[in-house]
Amino acid sequence: MEQAAALAAFDAQLRNVVRPTLDGGRFERAGSVIRCLSADQDGWSGVEWSDLDETTADDVIAEQIGYFRAHDRDFEWKYYAYDRPDDLPERLLKAGLIPGEEEALMVADVADVPEIPAPEGIRLVTVSDEDGLRQVKAVHDKVFGGDHGPMIDSMRERIPSGAVAPVLALAGDEAVCAARVDFHVGTDFASLWGGGTLPEWRGKGIYRALVSLRTRLAAERGYRYLRTDALPTSRPILEKLGFVRLTTTVPYTLPG
Template identity: 50%
Template sequence: MNRDVVLEMFDRQLRREARSAGAGDRVERTGDVVRHLSTGDGSTGDGWATVVWSDLDAATADAAIAAQVRHFTDLGREFEWKLYAHDQPADLADRLAAAGFVPEPAETLMVAQVPDLPTGIDLPESVQLRPVTTPADVDLLRDVHDQAFGTDFSGLRESLLTQLAADQLIAVLAMAGDIPVSAARMELHAGTDFASLWSGGTVPAWRGKGIYRALVAYRTRIAAERGYRYLQVDASDDSRPILQRLGFLPLTTTIPYVYRRSPIFIDRQ
């Protein structure tokens, strides 16, 4: 896999040409900035808001940053500027910090070719996988994520239901009897070569038993069936070694820079 070629494809297909995921989700292009917003069912201000792409230089960056701050402040919303290591200008991180953005932990953009990934699912004897198909399943997934990541995922519920209804999301639970112990999602980016893995998380007592790898394999099978060429993930330090052993390659790093004005959920791997 040619890293430079795949990174250019990722930038073009998922950032510069980002597409809406359906009702309650929209992409906005203003000047040299692309924003991706989710408002759940569209009736509230809950959800996430992210600058996914910018084409800036030293002469335009500060004005563009200020414009985004004004826009979201007027809406009373917090938002994230998704900064990648190769984004320009080279001091964009410093400019965001000077404007009041706070960096969150760095993540590694990793990509694998779907045919190169293992698809065998090996689970503990007492654990079975269950597709997420109903609102009750979404609630279980949210509860697992809350336990696994120590983060409030409640604001994600409506967005997930919207994506499920639009067939743009695959989600799965790992169940130990009636108890959910792990969960993961995959976003299907129609019209692109990429599907994205998100929030593979296991509750502490069930870690180290191969469940995370099984959830990756489950989603890989579906990505192959749907004809996707690549799987992409923004990997945390915890998941990066596992993904690398499975065949994912690091392309670059990314840091979410968050501008906080009101409580809001921002999803990250």
């Protein structure tokens, strides 16, 4: 995979573009930013892309804070390490936004990801019914904490169009790992999210097998690239599967 070309494609197709959202929100270009206002109070709202410099950054940050506050939305400024100006993180902090954990933007060419079978005793399935969604929610609630009902509602709405494919790893009838792949229509990219495995089932190769399954689903639909935002725990696994770290990203959020 040619890394510079992959990053340029990511920026042009998924960041610097007004596109449909995955949960019913609305992206729009507002001067030097592209932002999303979710239709749902619990959905994702935030700034996806910006083109700022030292003379404009502070005013634009203040404008976005005012915009989202006026719409009664918490929001996230999705900062990538190549965004400008160089001191944008410091400016976001000064404006009151709080940084989250740094993640790696990791991308793989679909053709480079090996096919990995499920471990013995594990069955991998694609979810399309209410029972499967219930199991996906149960795994996410246990692994990540909180209530993932809004995420499940979004998946339920998008499954019929083929925009998302939730997947499960089952040991007998027990769901032990859950994830999803989002298909960005009109782009070269499919995105991998989730991948939560119950603690007692970790280290058995289940997560790797679900990455491989989602890769096959993306390949069947003609996508070239897979992308994900990876925490340190999953980066070594993804690198062994052909993923390359292109840059880093940090979510800056403004508390309500």
